[in-house]
Structure formats: structure tokens, C-alpha cells
Amino acid sequence: MNEGVIPLSVFDLALAASLVLVAGLTSLALRLGLGRRLLVASLRTIVQLVGVGYLLRWVFAIEHVFALFAVLLVMIAAASKAAVDRSSRRFEGALFGAFGTLVLVGLITTFSVTSVVIGVQPWHRAQYVIPLLGMVLGNGLTGISLALDSLLGSFDEGRERVEMELSLGASRWEAARDPLAEAVRRGMIPILNAMSVVGIVSLPGMMTGQILAGADPLDAVRYQIVVMFMLAAATSVGCVGVTLYAFRRLFDDEHRLRGERIVRTPS
Amino acid sequence: MTGLRLDEATLEIGGRRLFEGLCLRCDFGACVSPRAPSGAGKTTLLRALAGLTPLEKGTLTLDGEAPASMGMPRWRRRVVYLAQRPTFLLGSVRENLARPFGYATAEGAFPLGRAEALLERLGLHQGVLDQEARTLSVGEGQRVALVRALLLEPCALLLDEPTSALDPGAIEGLEGLLRERLEAGVALVWVTHDPDPIARLGAKVLELPS
Numbered sequence: 001m002n003e004g005v006i007p008l009s010v011f012d013l014a015l016a017a018s019l020v021l022v023a024g025l026t027s028l029a030l031r032l033g034l035g036r037r038l039l040v041a042s043l044r045t046i047v048q049l050v051g052v053g054y055l056l057r058w059v060f061a062i063e064h065v066f067a068l069f070a071v072l073l074v075m076i077a078a079a080s081k082a083a084v085d086r087s088s089r090r091f092e093g094a095l096f097g098a099f100g101t102l103v104l105v106g107l108i109t110t111f112s113v114t115s116v117v118i119g120v121q122p123w124h125r126a127q128y129v130i131p132l133l134g135m136v137l138g139n140g141l142t143g144i145s146l147a148l149d150s151l152l153g154s155f156d157e158g159r160e161r162v163e164m165e166l167s168l169g170a171s172r173w174e175a176a177r178d179p180l181a182e183a184v185r186r187g188m189i190p191i192l193n194a195m196s197v198v199g200i201v202s203l204p205g206m207m208t209g210q211i212l213a214g215a216d217p218l219d220a221v222r223y224q225i226v227v228m229f230m231l232a233a234a235t236s237v238g239c240v241g242v243t244l245y246a247f248r249r250l251f252d253d254e255h256r257l258r259g260e261r262i263v264r265t266p267s
Numbered sequence: 268m269t270g271l272r273l274d275e276a277t278l279e280i281g282g283r284r285l286f287e288g289l290c291l292r293c294d295f296g297a298c299v300s301p302r303a304p305s306g307a308g309k310t311t312l313l314r315a316l317a318g319l320t321p322l323e324k325g326t327l328t329l330d331g332e333a334p335a336s337m338g339m340p341r342w343r344r345r346v347v348y349l350a351q352r353p354t355f356l357l358g359s360v361r362e363n364l365a366r367p368f369g370y371a372t373a374e375g376a377f378p379l380g381r382a383e384a385l386l387e388r389l390g391l392h393q394g395v396l397d398q399e400a401r402t403l404s405v406g407e408g409q410r411v412a413l414v415r416a417l418l419l420e421p422c423a424l425l426l427d428e429p430t431s432a433l434d435p436g437a438i439e440g441l442e443g444l445l446r447e448r449l450e451a452g453v454a455l456v457w458v459t460h461d462p463d464p465i466a467r468l469g470a471k472v473l474e475l476p477s
Contacts, residue, residue, distance in 0.1 A: 164354040167317050168367040168419065169344030178356075255339040256319060260281065 005213050017042070059126045068126045072133055076102045079137035086145040089152035091261045097245035098144055101238050106136050109234040117226055135206065135227060136234045139191055143235035144242045147187030151243050154179035155250055156262045163257060172251040180243050187239035191232050198228060269330050270294035271346065271423045271454045273316060276325030280311050289325070291316070291456070291473060293423065298445075298455040300465045303475035309458045310351065312475070313425045316456065317348035329422060344372045347421040351428045353408030355400035363400045364415050378418060385414045389440045406432040413441065423454040430461060438464060 020042050027034040059067050080098035084090055110133040114120045120128045155162060158179065165175035198204060199221075206227060210220035250261055273291040277284070285308035293299040301309050314320040316327065318339050327334060334342035344367075355363045365377040386395060389410040395403075403411060409432055416424060424445075430438045442464050449455055449468065457465055465472070 160350065160352065160354045161356065163319055164350065165356075165366075166340075167319060167343050167348040167350070168370070168415065169340050169347075169372040170367070170370045171340045171372075174340075174370050252321075254318060254321070254334070255343075256321065 056126070056130065059130070063122075063124075063126065065124050068124050068129060071126070071130060072107070073103075075130075075133060075137055076106055079106075079141045083141040083145040083148070086141075087149045087152065087265070089149070089156055089262050089264050091152070091246065091249060091263065093249050094148065094246070097242055097249070098141075098148075101144065101241040101245065102137060102140055105140060105234050105238040105241060106133055109230050109237075110136055113226060113230045131206070132227070132230070135231060139194075139231045140234050140238045142190050143187035143239050146190070147183040147239040147243050148246060150186040151179055151183035151246055152262055154182065155257060156259060156264070159257060159259050166255060166257065172247075172255040172257070175255075175257075176247055176251065180247060183243045184236070184239045187243075188236055191235045195228050195232060198224070204228075270297065271316065271456070272326075272328045273312075274326045274328075276315065276327075277323040278308060278311055278315055278320070279323050280308070280320070284323075285311055286476065289475070293454040293456055295330075295422070295452045295454050296449055298449060298457055298465065298468050298470035299473050300457050300459065300470040301473045301475050303477050307475055307477040309475065310427055313348055313427050313456065313458060316423075316425055317346055318342055319348065340370070340372045344370075344419055345421055346423040346425065347416045347419055348425040349412055349416050349427060349429055351431065353403070353405065353412035355403070355408065355411075358400060359397050360400045360403070360411055361396040363411070364396075364418060367415070367419060382414060382418055385417055385444070386411070388444055389414065390437050404432075406434070406437065409433060410437060410441070413444075417444065417448070421453065423456065424448065426455070426457045426459075428459055429457075430459060430464065442467065 020038065024035055024038055026032070027038060055071070059071055077099060080095060080102050083098045083102070084094045087094075110129060111123070113132060114125070114128045115123045118128060155176075162175050162179070166172070194202075204224055204227070207217075207220045207224045210223065211217055250258055252258055271291075271293045273289065276286060276289045276291075278286045278289065289312070291299065291301070291312070301312055303309055311320055315322055318327070318334050329342065329346060337345075356366065361379075361382075364382050367373060368375070368377040383393060383396070387393070391407060391410055395407070395411070400408075400411070409429055413426075413429055430441060433441065438461075445455060445457075446468060455468075455470075457468075457470060459465060
């Protein structure tokens with residue numbers, strides 16, 4: 001990768017901004033009324049990315065474990081909030097459950113990949129850890145929110161079905177097993193789809209980035225394979241973790257489904 | 268002390284107090300029919316007896332034994348609650364009837380012959396066993412759900428309007444079956460708007476405070 005990337009000047013960025021202008025003119029011509037939102041979205045893109053650029057440069061430069069973990073925790077907190085917000089129902093403690101699951105799954109998979117598979121020295125090099133955790137969280141939060149959505153739907157709309165099994169002598173585990181399995185299946189679908197079409201329909205962002213940066217495509221592919229497997233592991237464990245947590249919260253020790261603990265969120 | 272007992276019970280639902288100091292006593296071989304206007308909490312009372320809705324206060328016993336001492340799943344297997352709306356899992360009627368015999372609380376294997384006999388008594392033809400359970404009409408579903416409950420040979424049966432979608436012939440079949448269960452010593456708690464069947468079974472009406 002020593003050829004490096006061709007750096008972009010401010011002028012280049014301004015040139016790219018004219019591309020957004022095309023979108024803006026389209027909106028104007030067709031009276032889509034998207035002009036304002038497009039402007040705000042563009043500004044957010046610039047501000048957020050510049051902000052994160054400076055932050056990453058700072059974290060990379062100081063190479064300090066505490067700084068790294070502070071960034072990781074903020075990323076995980078944001079991901080768990082997003083995971084819970086996307087679900088159409090929630091329950092007390094859902095945010096905590098998503099956070100705990102993502103902390104465990106995110107840190108374990110990320111560090112096992114950076115330390116064991118890639119062999120980063122020292123183990124806490126932010127340049128590797130942060131982007132990999134970012135990918136784990138991006139995929140993990142999608143999986144978790146889908147799994148939660150499915151599970152809470154089965155326990156809320158499908159309450160009669162669960163209570164029918166309970167009233168015939170099923171334990172809470174027996175009554176919830178099918179909904180739990182279905183939730184994990186639902187959460188796994190996006191990553192399974194991504195794994196089946198990768199390279200054919202889509203070139204993953206990370207691989208594209210490495211190739212743009214001058215890496216040998218075969219090297220980039222190796223990284224991508226590692227990443228896909230890491231994401232599959234993280235998503236499956238994440239979905240299992242968060243559904244088991246929800247199961248524990250929504251059934252009491254008397255094997256009762258506490259449907260009143262599920263709140264529908266107006267969307 | 269034999270039978271199903273609910274003593275000094277306080278029941279709430281969604282923070283609304285339904286009953287306070289409520290007692291329900293149903294001996295083995297006896298039928299009790301709770302009566303109250305709609306929305307007064309008859310279903311909640313049955314759900315509380317089945318341990319599906321928690322009691323704010325009060326005690327629940329079967330033959331002197333509390334749910335906690337036998338474990339709630341075993342309690343529910345002995346005190347079977349039949350919800351007003353029949354609910355089935357994906358699969359045939361046969362699979363649905365056999366399902367509870369796969370639970371850890373099950374005793375013995377699925378008695379197919381008995382299931383066939385019960386279905387016939389309730390006026391359902393044998394072909395119904397292979398029918399997809401979710402395609403049953405409400406009336407058929409109510410009868411299949413009753414068969415599913417009876418196959419567990421419960422000590423107490425909690426019925427929530429089990430005849431609401433049945434024609435007179437089917438009601439007669441159901442009444443006959445329940446009469447036999449009563450004679451066999453089952454405690455029956457039967458919520459219904461129809462005064463005739465419970466009168467014929469000699470049920471004791473329990474007026475609920477509203």
C-alpha cells in the first residue's frame with residue numbers, strides 16, 4: 001500500500017459538491033421539495049466526516065489504550081441506541097441489553113481478529129481496531145434490531161400463541177423456543193445475503209477502499225474474507241445474546257409472559 | 268381442603284383493581300360458574316387461576332398444594348386453562364394435539380386413540396386430524412382445543428366461553444363429555460353467558476363483585 005492514495009484538495013471537494021448540485025437541481029425541477037433536506041444532509045456529511053477525521057487522526061497519533069477505549073465505547077453506545085430505536089417495540093432494559101451484547105460481541109470478535117488473525121502489533125493499534133469494530137457494529141446493530149423486532153412481535157402480537165403453550169404445561173423456555181429461533185434467523189438474513197452476493201453484486205466498501213489505496217486486489221480479498229467471517233460470527237452471537245436477554249426480561253420466574261413490559265413505539 | 272382454591276385474592280390489570288378479597292372454591296367433581304358483566308374480569312380470574320396473570324395478593328392451591336411447590340408448568344398441566352379464542356401452531360390438528368406431550372411436564376405418550384374418540388364425541392370427523400389446524404373454523408377450533416385440554420387429563424379445567432361458536436348439537440356433545448369429567452372428579456370452572464348448560468350440570472354460580 002506504499003503507493004498511497006492520491007490526496008484530494010479542497011478544490012476537488014468543491015468539484016464533488018457540484019455533483020450534489022445536480023441532485024438539488026433535479027429536486028427543484030421536479031418540485032420534490034428535497035432541496036432543504038439535501039442541503040442539511042450534505043452539510044452533515046461534511047461536518048461529521050471532518051470531525052471523525054480529526055478524531056481518528058488524534059487517536060491514531062497518541063496511540064493510547066484509554067483514548068482508544070473511550071472511542072470504542074462511544075461507538076458501541078451509539079450503535080446500541082440505533083439498534084433499539086429501529087425496532088418498532090421496546091422494553092425496559094432493551095438499551096442496556098443491546099449495549100451489553102455489543103460490548104461483549106464487538107470487543108471479542110474485533111480483538112480476536114486484530115490480535116490473533118491479523119496479528120497487529122501492538123494489540124491496541126487504533127488504525128486496525130476502530131475500522132474493524134465499526135464494521136462489526138454496523139452489521140451487528142442491523143442484526144440485533146431485526147432479531148429484537150421479530151422477537152417482540154412474536155411476544156406481543158403472538159402472545160396468545162405463547163400463552164396457549166404455557167397453559168398446556170410448557171415451560172417458558174419451551175413456549176419461547178420457536179420465537180427465539182425465528183428471531184435469530186431473521187437477524188442473520190442480511191449478513192447471509194451479503195455473504196452470498198459479495199464480489200458478484202457488490203464490492204464491499206473496505207475492499208474498495210483498499211484497492212483505491214493501491215493494495216493488491218488479492219490482499220484486499222483476504223482481508224474481506226476475514227471480515228465477512230468476523231461479521232457472521234459477531235452477528236449470530238449478537239442476535240443470540242440479545243434475544244436471550246429479552247427472553248429473561250420478558251418472562252418471570254413463574255413462567256409468565258409479561259406482555260405489559262413490551263411498549264410499542266410510535267413510528 | 269380438596270379441590271381448587273383461591274383465597275383472599277386481589278387482582279389488578281394494568282393498574283386497575285378488579286377484585287379484592289375474592290374467594291373461589293371449586294371442589295373436585297364440582298362445577299363453579301363465575302358470573303359478572305362483560306369486562307368485569309372473568310377472563311382475568313381464569314388466567315389468575317392458571318397462573319398466567321400474577322395475583323397482587325392471595326393464595327392459590329390445588330388439593331392444598333401451591334403452584335410454587337410443584338412448579339408453575341406442572342400446575343398449569345393440572346389446572347388447564349382453555350382460552351376463549353382457540354389458538355393453534357402451524358401444522359396439522361394431529362401435531363397440535365400431540366405438542367403438549369413433547370413438553371418436559373408430559374406424562375406418557377400422545378394417546379391417538381383417545382384423541383380420535385374425543386373428536387368423534389364432539390362431532391368432528393376423523394379426517395380433521397390431518398387438516399391444517401389454522402384452517403379450522405372457530406367452532407371446530409373450540410372443540411379441537413377442548414380435546415387438546417382433555418387429553419392432558421387435568422385435575423381442574425378452566426373454560427372461557429367454550430360454546431360461544433357451537434351449535435346446539437355440539438354443545439350437547441361437549442356437555443356430555445364435561446359431565447363425565449365431573450363424575451371422574453375434575454374440578455370445573457366454567458365462564459359462560461349461556462345459563463342452560465351450567466344449570467344442567469348443577470353448577471354453583473359465583474357472582475363476582477363489579
